[in-house]
Amino acid sequence: MLDIGGLAKRFGTRTALQDVTFSVRPGEVFGFVGSNGAGKTTTMRIVLGVLSADSGEVRWKGSAIDADVRRRIGYMPEERGLYPKMRVGEQLAYLARLHAVSAADAAAAVARWTERLGVAERVGDEVQKLSLGNQQRVQLCAALVHDPEILVLDEPFSGLDPSAVEVMSRVLRDKADEGVPVVFSSHQLDLVERLCDRVGIIADGRMVAVGTVAELRSGGGGVHGADHRPVVARLDVVGPPAGWADTVAGVRVVAAEGTHTRVELDGATDQDVLKAAVAAGPVHEFTPYRPPLTELYKDVVSR
Template identity: 50%
Template sequence: MLEIDHLTRRFGEAVAVDDVSFEVAAGGLTGFVGGNGAGKTTTMRMIMGVLATDGGEIRWQGHEVTAADRRAFGYMPEERGLYPKQPVHDQLVYLARLQGRTAAAAQSAATDLLDRFDLASRRRDKLESLSLGNQQRVQIAAAVIGDPDLLVLDEPFSGLDPAAVDSMVDLLREYTSRGVPVIFSSHQLDLVERLSDGLVVLHRGRVVAHGSPDELRRSGATRHRLVLGGDAGWVRVLPGVTVVDVDGASALLELTAASTDELLAEAMRRGSVRELVEVRPSIADIYRKVTS
């Protein structure tokens, strides 16, 4: 388990990360979301030791993280760090060797990863000759080439097509199935909602929400969608109901004092009812609420 405990980082007078605490559970995918400048990249750089902390503690497996621990971490930075004029396969082998793999194991791992991301035919090409999406695939391969104990991935899905996203998700799930904690940032909230076991929402350097996707959805206001056989405009004057939206025969409502039974009875008294369903807020809805 990775524990972030009251982490703080300042740049001059600006507080980029302000008393941030959360955990990345063993075998879990933790989504790390927030707007530009929220502090996600700064936090990840502190986890990796690229930046020093101004306060707080980072713990790995119950003890304060060490340089030796970090050598077993896989990291994908937001600003890509591979060599543009070097062949793809050679770079991966080089990085695997730096992380302690034997020459044979490094060759095998590099070949397997390039096969997995449909880049076997480009193995001798220079990185700069690849499309941006394929360069992203190589960067992902570089993050996992050392068979890491922890994965810290800053925007790993950026620029990937749907097939590459699926390959990436399958790869990450293989690591989490072995107990490896994974933390990743992304602006694609629908993808984060689908993948994450846990979520941390950062806003202006502070954690404003955290928990599982289900826990966060339950924390939001429950709404109901009512679809009628005729116009739904009459719901605007219904007591105990807050109208979020009305569009023809469909209405989105929050029940402030009325019950669903009362709403249904009134709707049936006025005509036919085609649908009355509970609508839980999406992670995007929760995100907009906690960061507004």
């Protein structure tokens, strides 16, 4: 297990991280989300040893991460770290060799990952001649070419078209299925919700929630004394004419458009709502409203 415990970091008078704590289990895809400047990249750089923490520690399999373990981490920085005038294949082989991969194994890995990520026909091209999307694919190849035990990816889906997003998503899921802990940051919350086993939300350098999307919906996942207030139960009702719920006791109308009404329960039960809706007209749909991660994120951060 990759454990991040109590990380704190200051840059002059600015507190970048304050007691950041979470873990990523083997075989788990962990989405690390937050606004720009929230502390995601700083946390990742501490895991990689690019920055040192003022306090706290990073552990892998129960032991503090050292230089030897860091050589077995696959890292993809948000800012592309490739040599622009070096050819793709030569660069990937060189990076694999830096991780003590033999020349033969490095060549095989380059062939395998460039084919898997759709850039095999560009191995003889200079990186600077690739599109931004293909540079992103090569950057992921660089993170994978030495068969890492841990994957840490900073905005890996930035600049990718939908087909490339699907390819990269499948690669990350497959690596997790092999037992590799995968942590990545992204502003694409719909993708995080679809791909990740758990999500960590960071705001102003503090972890404000960690858990599955289902746990966040139920109000779980709060950390460090955060407000554990559950998300208020909401229902979508389709069918009865507009205005049917306005006078129902213990119900507040959140949104209404035509015959689609979203209500929030404030003392009433779902059966009370169903009874009132049926009395007002035919009910074609009656379902719990499950807020997307985008809405949960806004709610958690605002609290």
